[in-house]
Amino acid sequence: MLDTWLLLLLVTAIGIGWYLGQRSSSLLSQQHVQSALQQQYYKGLNYLLNDQPDGALDAFIEALDVNSETLETHIAVGNLMRRKGEVERAIRIHQNLLSRPTLPREQLHQAHLELAKDFVSAGLLDRAERLLEDLIVDAPELHKTATLLLLEILQDEKEWAQAIEKAQQLLPKKSLLKAANSDPVIIRALSHYCCELAEQALDRRDYHSARKELKKSLNYDKNCVRASLLLARAEYETGHYEHAVKSLHKIRHQNLSYVSESINLLKLCSEKLNDPQSFQRYLSMCLDLYPSVSIVLALAAEIQNSEGDEAAAKFMGGELKRRPSLRGLDKLVALHMANSQGKAKENLAILQALISKLIHSKPQYRCQHCGFSGKQLHWLCPSCKQWGEVAPIRGAEGD
Ligand SMILES: [Zn+2]
The missing domain is CATH 2.20.28 (Rubrerythrin, domain 2)
Structure with missing residues (x-):
């Protein structure tokens, strides 16, 4: 539909150009140009009538002269080709624009940016990177757009240190660390880039570097849950269990919906510290603040350990009445199954298999x-x- 519309637009644009040209041309050279244009126009129409839109598009693009007025149309056609997955053709159209130094500087920059996007789509990341680096220096009006696109490439390549350097250029000069009044998207990205470096450091057991990167991450975004989780991992792996708990407890202030992600490590810390009561109290407090199935299940497991199956089943039953959930029901059935026999146990096993299937889907x-x-x-x-x-x-x- 879009193709047809675009082709009609091109046909009309070239048709009008040809008609106006015919009316005004008096010199021999102009007649020559008009004749070439006429040929391309008919060639394009012929493709169109033979239901060959791709050939038609090429012919019309060749016929439509590149100038300030037609540039937007060329760029739109190139972008359409890219979206359709015809990247080579998009590259050809945008490169054709760059070979016209008579175009105004800003329009050339726009074509430059589109070509970089074509290279990204084609997987030619090195070439896209070079184009974007040039644009960042030469085109102040596209500085942010080009930097954001470059950041996407660096993220794909996992070049985190380079990404940090480029993203910092988008921050106001005086708030590199405090990050006040900065674009929240950039701040969040910077915080996660530091987390990526910290994760790499943790994997090679370089806890000093990991802590340094996590401190930077939290300086950018004090609500970065991921940084708190990683810091807790660093503390746990180095035997500082109380510090790990402290870092995990921060998550409820950062973003309550991620408390569920901290439960497993909190449980391990409570085992190392031999303090299941504190763990249970913390879970109860979080449950009051934020109803979460993961918290209910963790609490049920603690109750089961300390008071037995019956108390855990009673707790689960009460929670399920308040907040029905598949995972809660799964746990309740498991608790009842443990204390059932014969036909009742068989029926509960069928029910559990069904719930488990539902959960996994x-x-x-x-x-x-x-x-x-x-x-x-x-x-x-x-x-x-x-x-x-x-x-x-x-x-x-x-x-
Ligand atoms: Zn998304």
């Missing part, structure tokens, strides 16, 4: 920015490439 996390959902917590949304937008799903089928 449901996503656990969703991006609040684009709606992407999945079973894993991605700090960088694979779909919209936003940082820190994927969160546990709430409700009967989620957390």
